[in-house]
């Protein structure tokens with residue numbers, strides 16, 4: 001038997017032994033030739049990942065231990081090396097305005113080998129980097145402040161999982177500071193329904209057909225985009241929380257009823273998150289064009305997020321304190337009481353706002369707000385001026401592709 005075979009067999013024996021007798025035993029030390037290996041693998045991690053977990057012995061051990069017979073180890077018992085994938089990063093590729101104080105972070109899909117030799121990572125132009133593993137599946141890279149206007153490139157060509165699996169696809173991220181921001185599109189929808197051929201220009205501007213909506217989601221998928229909750233966009237921009245590659249958020253304004261039939265089932269079937277900005281007055285109006293409170297509760301129960309849009313869909317750029325208390329404060333409290341979920345993002349009705357509006361939103365505990373300004377690069381300093389893109393009823397699918405920040 002080879003040394004590797006012997007070690008694997010021994011490991012299996014120890015593991016099975018522990019599973020069978022674990023509650024009564026403290027794990028025996030691994031044999032001498034394995035200790036160096038284990039010590040290295042767990043140098044910066046919790047001891048619970050040792051092949052044979054140490055358990056606290058019961059204060060009153062049972063008088064007899066009935067161990068189940070050990071199965072005969074077979075050659076197929078060698079641990080399987082699971083290929084490693086990157087799930088999320090900070091920054092995302094192309095972010096030219098990253099937070100000065102946040103470390104670069106890479107989140108993997110499995111526990112990783114923290115051995116520095118297992119990580120093939122470079123940053124150019126060179127930066128002195130300090131690497132730490134705040135979690136088994138995530139590495140953080142602390143760097144000194146970046147030079148504004150310089151494009152940096154992080155390349156990860158090698159990483160090893162605890163299973164021995166290797167990084168399947170190399171990762172490249174370009175990033176910088178002081179540039180135009182993170183490529184983070186937020187899609188804005190109002191109506192999703194079929195219009196009559198002679199429908200006027202207004203509705204054509206704020207409506208997409210159910211077929212176009214599906215085609216747009218298909219396009220995002222084909223481009224490798226990942227639909228994320230709007231709150232994760234805010235966490236990324238404000239705290240440097242990692243996001244998956246090519247993140248995009250989806251939003252719906254006004255609580256139009258057609259969206260329940262034409263968009264919500266599609267989102268549910270694809271497990272895609274979205275945020276709904278619904279003025280309470282619309283939901284309370286009894287107008288069949290709008291969702292009801294029961295619909296709003298069902299949306300929240302299904303995992304969709306709610307956002308503020310003012311109580312009465314008001315112009316909010318110059319509210320008195322009393323008006324703000326109703327339009328912003330009452331609305332936020334109402335939505336939160338109704339669903340039990342926090343409401344943290346606001347959409348400016350008609351897209352109008354002022355410095356005063358932003359201060360009022362902050363006063364009532366909002367973390368961010370979206371506009372109707374059609375830009376896809378978002379800045380950490382502009383959390384209350386996030387851009388959103390939309391396409392009209394007569395726009396071809398290509399129009400959306402042109403507005404998205406990814407070339408291929």
Ligand SMILES: [Zn+2]
Nearest residue numbers: 253254349350
């Ligand atoms: Zn609106």
